Amino acid sequence: MHRKTKKAKLKEDISPNVVPMIDIMFLLLLFFMLGADMSQRESIEIQIPKAKSVPEPKQLDEKDKRTLTVNIHHATPTGAPCPINDNGGICREPGHWQWQILGVDYDRENMKKQLVIMAQDNLDPVEDPVAKKKLSALFLLVRADERAPYGDVQKLTEYAGLAGIYKIQLAANKPLPEK
Amino acid sequence: MVDVIFCLCVFFMCSFKFRETEGKFDSWLPKDKGEGGAPDPGPLQEMRVIMTWDQTTSKLTRQYLHRQVKDDAELQGIIKDAHDDFVAKNKPDIPLIIDGGANVPWKEVMTVVNIGKALEIKNLEFAMGTADAPAK
Known part of the structure; x- marks a missing residue:
């Protein structure tokens, strides 16, 4: 039992x-x-240039900064494929490089207007003694694809300067350490 | 329940991606130049890198002043020598001017910015509005 x-x-x-x-x-x-990153991002998935000497972002400093991110990325106006870009080449077709803020593409004229609006919304309360006018406190972060034309970055910077945004930041990826 | 968790695990593992750290170079625009500002008298001495892009051959040409530069290492060496020379003459603020054509790929401009930052050159300037010339 x-x-x-x-x-x-x-x-x-x-x-x-x-x-x-x-x-x-x-x-x-x-x-x-x-x-996993599922939030809606200001920065789209583009291949930004690599730079070993780029300073790493400091989270504490970033909190107080009002930053406007502009992405310069390749996209054809009709959505048709671009054989040059798709095969890893440098595309210089007019209209193939788009400027984007928060997922919306802007043409040159509209971007110029948008920058003026954003700059006016974020004006420094004190007049700048050098510029002798109120400048914008906004930071403009330029996230350009590594194959984007330098002329586009120049133009965007020029528009920012005209709008009174003078704090420009250029995005770059810190390469992963080599094994 | 175990099956569901396992499926979720597989989903997140497959969609997981390691990202490179994204940093940014600060680049303040001059407040006293441009529209309405005083004309720029231009620096008396400078370190200027000229870049042109030939779209037909997809070839980049880089020059330091009038000297053609083959690769990044050579360019870094030339800029370092010039910068050291200016520092020795007590002129550490002489700018490194990046003078690129509109069609030059952004990556190439950032390569020069990276060299400048690596050499701890404080004053980096971007020349505006230079046209691309065909590579020789």
Whole structure:
């Protein structure tokens, strides 16, 4: 009689204990969920140039800065593929390089107007003694694709200067350390 | 439940991507130049890198003043020598001017900016409105 109950108990213990596995799975899930970036971003996925000497962003300093991000990216006006760009070449077709703020593409004239509006909305309260006028406190972050024409960055900077935005920042990727 | 968690794990693992750290170079525009400002008398001495892009051959030409430069290492060496020379003459503020054509790829401009920053040159300037000339 005693032997029988011992056998029955042994049989019950055979089932695997999945609790530690579930724990690990939960931890993995939590890690990947927190690591995933699903927020709507100002910066679109473009190949920005690499620069070893670019300073890394300081989170504390960034909090107080009002930054307007302009992306310069390649896109044909009709959405048709561009064989030069798609094959890794340098495309210089007029109208193939777009200027974008928060997912909206602007043509040159509208960007000029938009910069003026943004600059006026963020005016420094004090008149600048050198410029002898109120300048904008806004930072303009230029995120240009590495194959974008320099002329576009020049033009954008010129428009920013005319609008009173003089704090320009140029985005670059810090390359991953070589193994 | 375990199956669902496993599927979620696989989904997030597949969509996970390591991003490179994105930094930015600060580049303040001059307040006393341009529209309505005083005309720029121009620096008496300068370090100028001229870049032109030939679209037909997809070829970049770089010059330091009048000297043609082959690669980044040579350019860095030339700029370093010039900068050291100006520092020795007590003129560390002589600017490195990046004079690029409108069609020059942005990457090439940033390469020169990177060289300038690596050499700790404080004064970097961008020349505006130079036309591209065909590479020789």
